[in-house]
Amino acid sequence: MSWFKKEAPKPEKVAPINEATKKIRTEGLWLKCDGCRQIIWKKDLETNWNVCPKCGTHSRIDAVTRLKLLLDEGDYQRHDTTLRSSDPLAFVDSKPYSERLTGMQASTGLSDAMIAAEGRLDGRTVQVCAMEPKFIGGSMGSVVGEMIMRAIERCIENGQPLVIVSASGGARMQEGAVSLMQMAKISAGLMRLDEARLPFISILTDPTTGGVTASYAMLGDLNLAEPGALIGFAGPRVIEQTIRQKLPEGFQRSEFLLKHGMLDAVVPRLELKQYVATALRSLMD
Numbered sequence: 706m707s708w709f710k711k712e713a714p715k716p717e718k719v720a721p722i723n724e725a726t727k728k729i730r731t732e733g734l735w736l737k738c739d740g741c742r743q744i745i746w747k748k749d750l751e752t753n754w755n756v757c758p759k760c761g762t763h764s765r766i767d768a769v770t771r772l773k774l775l776l777d778e779g780d781y782q783r784h785d786t787t788l789r790s791s792d793p794l795a796f797v798d799s800k801p802y803s804e805r806l807t808g809m810q811a812s813t814g815l816s817d818a819m820i821a822a823e824g825r826l827d828g829r830t831v832q833v834c835a836m837e838p839k840f841i842g843g844s845m846g847s848v849v850g851e852m853i854m855r856a857i858e859r860c861i862e863n864g865q866p867l868v869i870v871s872a873s874g875g876a877r878m879q880e881g882a883v884s885l886m887q888m889a890k891i892s893a894g895l896m897r898l899d900e901a902r903l904p905f906i907s908i909l910t911d912p913t914t915g916g917v918t919a920s921y922a923m924l925g926d927l928n929l930a931e932p933g934a935l936i937g938f939a940g941p942r943v944i945e946q947t948i949r950q951k952l953p954e955g956f957q958r959s960e961f962l963l964k965h966g967m968l969d970a971v972v973p974r975l976e977l978k979q980y981v982a983t984a985l986r987s988l989m990d
């Protein structure tokens with residue numbers, strides 16, 4: 706599900722030969738905003754960190770862009786880049802999991818659905834784990850779990866705060882119970898971080914669902930979300946079928962969750978860095 710469709714504006718009805726050339730010229734340069742349905746120049750959107758300049762709708766960004774947004778000078782050091790899933794179940798769906806992983810690693814340049822980064826946020830050294838939604842839906846498996854655990858250990862060792870940016874479809878089904886066990890493992894790790902009196906700021910972005918919502922994404926000292934982000938455990942259709950009721954308007958969106966006490970704040974993307982910096986100052990200094 707993407708908020709923006711990669712489509713060129715509809716070519717006017719002209720002779721077929723011109724239609725073809727028009728398509729080539731405009732393809733990929735323009736996007737239609739799902740919020741205001743207006744056509745936006747792709748470059749305008751990108752320079753605004755994928756926030757629609759006309760209506761403020763937030764569309765997704767990848768982990769690399771996220772870190773550039775949050776960390777000073779967009780500069781950071783990556784940790785644990787060599788961790789790889791061992792495919793413990795030798796899982797096969799439409800294709801073998803091992804093959805799926807190799808393909809994803811090639812297309813994203815990442816070893817799994819997360820970048821574990823260390824950098825400065827408004828001058829303060831922080832450990833930031835940013836999930837990559839393009840890597841098997843940003844799903845959480847053993848590697849994501851281990852990356853977060855190691856980030857927690859670095860925080861405790863160096864007295865640094867932890868920031869996790871979630872963008873995830875939940876636990877990775879190809880790793881079955883191993884993936885579900887990460888929920889307990891990370892939760893236990895976060896308890897140790899809490900005992901060390903170090904803050905954990907959770908940032909929920911579109912989408913944060915399943916086992917990620919049910920564990921670390923909701924365990925922050927501060928749980929922040931971007932506007933309009935889909936946040937939930939099960940999908941709305943499953944819930945409607947189970948409780949046999951129509952769900953209210955805006956159900957499972959950030960603003961609804963804030964209103965019902967599930968979040969501490971909804972923070973626009975362009976204000977996020979400053980918000981986190983201020984929060985860390987009041988929590989740590």
Ligand SMILES: [Zn+2]
Binds near residue numbers: 739741742743757762
């Ligand atoms: Zn818009």
